[in-house]
Amino acid sequence: xxxxxxxxxxxxxxxxxxxxxxxxxxxxxxxxxxxxxxxxxxxxxxxxxxxxxxxxxxxxxxxxxxxxxxxxxxxxxxxxxxxxxxxxxxxxxxxxxxxxxxxxxxxxxxxxxxxxxxxxxxxxxxxxxxxxxxxxxxxxxxxxxxxxxxxxxxxxxxxxxxxxxxxxxxxxxxxxxxxxxxxxxxxxxxxxxxxxxxxxxxxxxxxxxxxxxxxxxxxxxxxxxxxxxxxxxxxxxxxxxxxxxxxxxxxxxxxxxxxxxxxxxxxxxxxxxxxxxxxxxxxxxxxxxxxxxxxxxxxxxxxxxxxxxxxx
Amino acid sequence: xxxxxxxxxxxxxxxxxxxxxxxxxxxxxxxxxxxxxxxxxxxxxxxxxxxxxxxxxxxxxxxxxxxxxxxxxxxxxxxxxxxxxxxxxxxxxxxxxxxxxxxxxxxxxxxxxxxxxxxxxxxxxxxxxxxxxxxxxxxxxxxxxxxxxxxxxxxxxxxxxxxxxxxxxxxxxxxxxxxxxxxxxxxxxxxxxxxxxxxxxxxxxxxxxxxxxxxxxxxxxxxxxxxxxxxxxxxxxxxxxxxxxxxxxxxxxxxxxxxxxxxxxxxxxxxxxxxxxxxxxxxxxxxxxxxxxxxxxxxxxxxxxxxxxxxxxxxxxxxxxxxxxxxxxxxxxxxxxxxxxxxxxxxxxxxxxxxxxxxxxxxxxxxxxxxxxxxxxxxxxxxxxxxxxxxxxxxxxxxxxxxxxxxxxxxxxxxxxxxxxxxxxxxxxxxxxxxxxxxxxxxxxxxxxxxxxxxxxxxxxxxxxxxxxxxxxxxxxxxxxxxxxxxxxxxxxxxxxxxxxxxxxxxxxxxxxxxxxxxxxxxxxxxxxxxxxxxxxxxxxxxxxxxxxxxxxxxxxxxxxxxxxxxxxxxxxxxxxxxxxxxxxxxxxx
Numbered sequence: 001x002x003x004x005x006x007x008x009x010x011x012x013x014x015x016x017x018x019x020x021x022x023x024x025x026x027x028x029x030x031x032x033x034x035x036x037x038x039x040x041x042x043x044x045x046x047x048x049x050x051x052x053x054x055x056x057x058x059x060x061x062x063x064x065x066x067x068x069x070x071x072x073x074x075x076x077x078x079x080x081x082x083x084x085x086x087x088x089x090x091x092x093x094x095x096x097x098x099x100x101x102x103x104x105x106x107x108x109x110x111x112x113x114x115x116x117x118x119x120x121x122x123x124x125x126x127x128x129x130x131x132x133x134x135x136x137x138x139x140x141x142x143x144x145x146x147x148x149x150x151x152x153x154x155x156x157x158x159x160x161x162x163x164x165x166x167x168x169x170x171x172x173x174x175x176x177x178x179x180x181x182x183x184x185x186x187x188x189x190x191x192x193x194x195x196x197x198x199x200x201x202x203x204x205x206x207x208x209x210x211x212x213x214x215x216x217x218x219x220x221x222x223x224x225x226x227x228x229x230x231x232x233x234x235x236x237x238x239x240x241x242x243x244x245x246x247x248x249x250x251x252x253x254x255x256x257x258x259x260x261x262x263x264x265x266x267x268x269x270x271x272x273x274x275x276x277x278x279x280x281x282x283x284x285x286x287x288x289x290x291x292x293x294x295x296x297x298x299x300x301x302x303x304x305x306x307x308x309x310x311x312x
Numbered sequence: 313x314x315x316x317x318x319x320x321x322x323x324x325x326x327x328x329x330x331x332x333x334x335x336x337x338x339x340x341x342x343x344x345x346x347x348x349x350x351x352x353x354x355x356x357x358x359x360x361x362x363x364x365x366x367x368x369x370x371x372x373x374x375x376x377x378x379x380x381x382x383x384x385x386x387x388x389x390x391x392x393x394x395x396x397x398x399x400x401x402x403x404x405x406x407x408x409x410x411x412x413x414x415x416x417x418x419x420x421x422x423x424x425x426x427x428x429x430x431x432x433x434x435x436x437x438x439x440x441x442x443x444x445x446x447x448x449x450x451x452x453x454x455x456x457x458x459x460x461x462x463x464x465x466x467x468x469x470x471x472x473x474x475x476x477x478x479x480x481x482x483x484x485x486x487x488x489x490x491x492x493x494x495x496x497x498x499x500x501x502x503x504x505x506x507x508x509x510x511x512x513x514x515x516x517x518x519x520x521x522x523x524x525x526x527x528x529x530x531x532x533x534x535x536x537x538x539x540x541x542x543x544x545x546x547x548x549x550x551x552x553x554x555x556x557x558x559x560x561x562x563x564x565x566x567x568x569x570x571x572x573x574x575x576x577x578x579x580x581x582x583x584x585x586x587x588x589x590x591x592x593x594x595x596x597x598x599x600x601x602x603x604x605x606x607x608x609x610x611x612x613x614x615x616x617x618x619x620x621x622x623x624x625x626x627x628x629x630x631x632x633x634x635x636x637x638x639x640x641x642x643x644x645x646x647x648x649x650x651x652x653x654x655x656x657x658x659x660x661x662x663x664x665x666x667x668x669x670x671x672x673x674x675x676x677x678x679x680x681x682x683x684x685x686x687x688x689x690x691x692x693x694x695x696x697x698x699x700x701x702x703x704x705x706x707x708x709x710x711x712x713x714x715x716x717x718x719x720x721x722x723x724x725x726x727x728x729x730x731x732x733x734x735x736x737x738x739x740x741x742x743x744x745x746x747x748x749x750x751x752x753x754x755x756x757x758x759x760x761x762x763x764x765x766x767x768x769x770x771x772x773x774x775x776x777x778x779x780x781x782x783x784x785x786x787x788x789x790x791x792x793x794x795x796x797x798x799x800x801x802x803x804x805x806x807x808x809x810x811x812x813x814x815x816x817x818x819x820x821x822x823x824x825x826x827x828x829x830x831x832x833x834x835x836x837x838x839x840x841x842x843x844x845x846x847x848x849x850x851x852x853x854x855x856x857x858x859x860x861x862x863x864x865x866x867x868x869x870x871x872x873x874x875x876x877x878x879x880x881x882x883x884x885x886x887x888x889x890x891x892x893x894x895x896x897x898x899x900x901x902x
Contacts, residue, residue, distance in 0.1 A: 161412030161820075162795065163677065163711060163738045166469065168495040168523065172604070172628055173680055196605070198576055207525070 193283060199227050199260075199291035210283045216275055220262065227291060263292045341370060349374040373397060380404065381840050383421055383445065384865065387889035388429035400439035400464075401430070407843050407883055408793075409818055410444055411469060414845055414881065416871065418896055422472075424451045425894070431458040439464035439490070446470065452477030456484035464490035464518070474499035475526060482508040489542075490518035503528030503551075509536055516540040520547040522571045522602060527551045538563045547571025550604050554579060554587055561590035570594070571625075572602030575610045584613060592616030601625035608635050618642040625650045627676050637662035647671045652678035653689035653711060660694030664701025672707035673698055677738065692719035699726035706764075707732040714745040715772060720754035730762040734769035740796035740821075743773040750774055756781035759789075766813075769793035779803035783810025791816040804828035808835050815839050821846035826853030829882075833860050841885035849879045851902075857884065858902035865891055866902045 165173075193210040206226050213219040262274040266285040274282065274289070339347075348370050351357050361371040377400040380386060392398075405421025407414075423445045430437055437459045447470050455462065462485050467473075475498065481491065482505050506521070506528040513536060521528070530552070537543060537560050544567060546560065552573030561567070579587065591597070597617050606629040618624075621643050626636070627650040636651065636659040646667045651659065653675050663670065675690055692715050699705060705727045715737050724730060735754075743750055751772035759765060759781050766788055770778060774797035782789065783806030790813050798804065804824040807817070809832055817839065825848035836842055836857075851868065858866035869881035891901045 159740065161409065161414045162740065163736050164409075164412050164793075164795070165676065165711075166411045166495060167413065167497070168469075169627075169676065170680065173678065196576065 195286055195288050197223060197226070197289040197291070200293050200296070208289070210286060215279055223262065223289075223291065259294055260291050261294050262289065264289045341366070344370040345374045354379055376400060378402070382885050383426070384889065384892055385840070385885060385887045388426045390888060392429055392433035396433070398434050399437060401434075401437065402441040403445060404443045405445035407818070407841065408444070409820065409843055409845065414820065416869065416898060419869070419899065420446070420892065420894055420896065422446045422448075422451075422894065424448065424454070427451055427454055427458065435459065436461050438462060441466040442470050443468045444470065446472040447477070448472050449474055449477035449480070453480035456480040461487060463487050466490065466492040466494075467496050468494045469496060471497035475501045475503070475505050475524065478505035479508045482506065486510070487515055489515050491516070492518055492520040493524060494520060495523055498524065500524055500526050502526045506536070507532040512539065514539045514541070517542045518545040519543065520545060520571065521549050522547040524549050525551070530556055534559060534563065543567060545569040547601060548573045550574040553577055554610070555583060558583070558587045558590045561594060565593045566596055567594055568596050569599035570597060570601075572600070575603060575606045579609070588613045588616060595620070597621065599623040599625070603629035606631065611635060611639050614639065615642040619645070621646055623648040627652060627674065630654045630678055631659070633658035633662065637666075640666040643667065645669055650674040650676070652676050654678040655690075656688065657690055657694035657697065660690060661697040664697040664699075667702055669704060670698070670702035671704050673702070673705060674709040675711055677711045689713045692716050695719065695723055699723040703727060704729070706730050709734040709736075711736045711738055713738055714742070715751065715754065716744045716746045717749065717751060717753040717757075718746070720751075721757040724758050724761040728761050729764060730758065731764050732767040733758050733762065733765060734767065734793070735771055736769065737772040740771075741773045750777070752777040752781070759785040763788065765789055767791040770797055771795060775799045776803035776806070779806045783807050786811055788813055790814060792818070794819045794822055796821045798822045798824060801825055801828035801831070805831040808832035816841055818843040819845070819847060823848060825849055826856070829853050830857060833857050836861065836864055836884050837886050839886070841883065843881075843883055845881040847882075849882055850877050851879050852877070854879045854882055855902050863887070867892070867895070868900045868902065870898050870900055
């Protein structure tokens with residue numbers, strides 16, 4: 001599960017260490033901020049911890065008098081703690097979730113030490129909201145003496161509002177997965193899984209959230225409701241070649257019968273018949289749905305079977 | 313019709329007139345007003361109003377459009393008292409970082425209190441443009457019913473309303489010319505609002521519903537387009553098919569700006585050629601956008617329409633480099649281009665080769681950078697290629713995964729006229745990937761070379777040196793955005809002391825504390841606003857600032873109950889309206 005990362009400037013708080021390992025912290029929803037001296041200086045990250053594969057910038061915390069200029073090299077050595085980003089990152093559905101980012105900052109003198117329980121954190125960081133990669137917990141102890149990392153780390157920690165892309169655009173990114181994307185899976189996250197549904201001859205496209213259905217039956221009946229209107233004579237007014245006046249039950253016959261089949265495009269870009277694989281596998285790999293005329297769907301079934309066999 | 317001035321100035325030639333009128337211009341007021349009414353630039357008008365009392369008065373009576381960059385900097389009462397004849401208002405609300413979820417919901421910036429005052433004082437209001445404001449359906453209904461001449465509504469990045477509110481507008485605003493709904497957090501219930509336009513509605517010139525998802529009634533849309541002969545801008549949403557789009561284009565070949573709907577359908581050859589012909593008949597077409605779910609098959613349809621294109625917005629289109637390249641060959645006059653980084657460096661090389669008149673380039677990330685294990689996207693190579701080919705480039709927004717100091721230095725040598733340079737290296741604090749050094753020299757080169765620079769956004773690994781450069785060289789800088797940068801208070805101090813034209817400073821997650829905040833506190837009165845989040849300022853520092861500068865609103869957004877000493881998010885802005893009266897509990901005004 002996703003773990004909210006903590007800020008631990010100097011590593012003086014030992015409680016931060018073990019609790020970062022486990023997920024208890026995330027379940028409690030709280031964040032322990034260890035407040036240290038006011039003039040805490042953030043070191044430059046430069047280095048990434050070797051065991052970390054999420055590439056969060058690691059900062060050394062230095063106690064330096066405010067106002068003094070610090071060179072880059074100063075920042076690398078001598079730190080004894082690290083600063084870790086926390087946040088719930090691009091959660092597209094939750095606009096204005098409100099900065100759950102606890103950023104590094106100066107702390108009180110006298111080590112008030114206590115945790116800082118933030119209620120917002122509970123709402124902001126739930127597993128449904130954290131739509132992607134788990135950020136593995138880090139041990140704050142080791143000094144980071146590495147030289148600056150020269151390449152971008154493979155996986156990055158979630159930072160609220162970073163990179164600075166408007167929520168609207170982020171939502172679009174989630175629903176329009178890139179064509180050559182190898183890792184579309186999981187991109188849409190556990191919050192919602194919108195895919196487009198088109199029907200041959202229908203003037204509109206729809207979007208459905210696959211997460212709201214638990215089985216093929218539910219999906220199928222929802223689609224039938226959605227697209228039945230296109231078969232009830234309305235199509236003719238949109239300039240689409242009109243169909244015979246059809247009602248819902250006829251559509252169901254159509255879908256379950258021979259005239260239309262429900263197909264989907266999977267991660268590899270292949271069009272498969274819906275229903276061949278277990279539901280979970282289907283939702284994981286489905287990128288787009290299409291209600292296709294059966295005449296065009298000839299040849300799909302064997303491929304689907306083959307693919308399943310290959311995967312098995 | 314303008315309200316008449318109540319107290320005409322005394323005759324300047326009369327011996328009783330005081331010195332001020334003797335010194336003022338010998339023009340009658342009406343002439344002065346007439347002359348000043350020709351002034352459109354805000355800056356000019358503000359300068360004019362400072363000349364003398366006569367000019368101040370003449371200017372205020374003749375101003376018809378007002379721009380308020382921060383809705384809390386002035387109150388509607390003060391505004392309407394000063395400017396009695398306003399027809400058009402632009403209001404901006406929340407701090408810009410609210411676009412990135414850094415401002416909690418229900419922060420404020422509600423338009424309703426403004427509308428209440430406008431209803432009595434600006435009865436003839438025609439245009440309202442809102443950005444980052446909270447707008448409710450009730451407000452929209454009130455707007456629709458209170459202003460008989462209302463013509464233009466533009467909502468960008470707003471929240472709090474639903475499509476029901478839009479229905480109020482389309483139902484009641486008989487003179488509506490513009491409805492522009494962009495990138496809002498809207499409760500999209502249905503497309504019925506479009507059907508609420510009256511039967512013979514003819515006045516629409518701008519219709520943008522590209523960002524609304526609900527289906528609209530196509531018949532109603534078709535009727536609208538065929539009746540509105542002055543329609544210049546039509547941006548439809550994804551649910552409009554290509555066939556429908558073709559029909560709309562045939563009805564309105566005079567369109568200047570088109571936003572396409574869904575491009576997912578497969579076209580028969582006949583449909584293909586019909587659509588191509590419809591596009592090529594749009595002789596006035598300058599701006600194209602939309603393109604969600606674009607396919608290669610579709611793009612050639614556009615080629616004939618591209619000859620006169622000046623702005624191409626492909627920022628929702630996941631294109632590959634060759635697709636972009638083939639398209640750009642047909643766009644020789646392109647001045648503004650927005651793309652996704654799926655086009656990669658090769659795509660940007662095509663930009664450099666084909667678009668010599670390019671002035672603005674924005675490259676957005678195509679996929680969530682947090683997710684992508686594979687390093688796609690653009691690098692310094694693409695940016696360099698553009699700079700070699702597009703000498704007129706002056707506006708760039710560039711999201712990339714790596715950059716070097718050398719590349720940026722070359723880029724600004726190629727294009728020294730940058731006014732807006734917004735570089736986002738997506739991994740925070742990433743150094744120059746070739747040398748491992750900070751990116752200080754890159755931004756140093758930018759500010760040294762680009763003397764006209766007005767807006768700058770920095771990223772990558774940066775020390776205080778970057779800010780020394782900025783303070784020393786960026787004399788025209790007005791907006792600065794900083795994230796995950798700097799080494800000490802000194803950095804921020806350099807900027808505050810060095811940039812005389814600075815208006816907006818927004819900072820997140822930097823090691824700037826009270827010393828920096830307080831180093832030039834008088835500066836903030838010459839600025840629109842300062843935002844600092846995730847920095848090291850404390851409540852005491854903020855209180856000190858508030859004490860020293862009573863005409864500033866010093867607000868702290870507190871989200872964490874137990875932590876009394878840190879100022880999580882600080883928002884400082886000048887205001888003649890005093891402290892906010894509508895602040896929610898989590899906004900503390902110091």
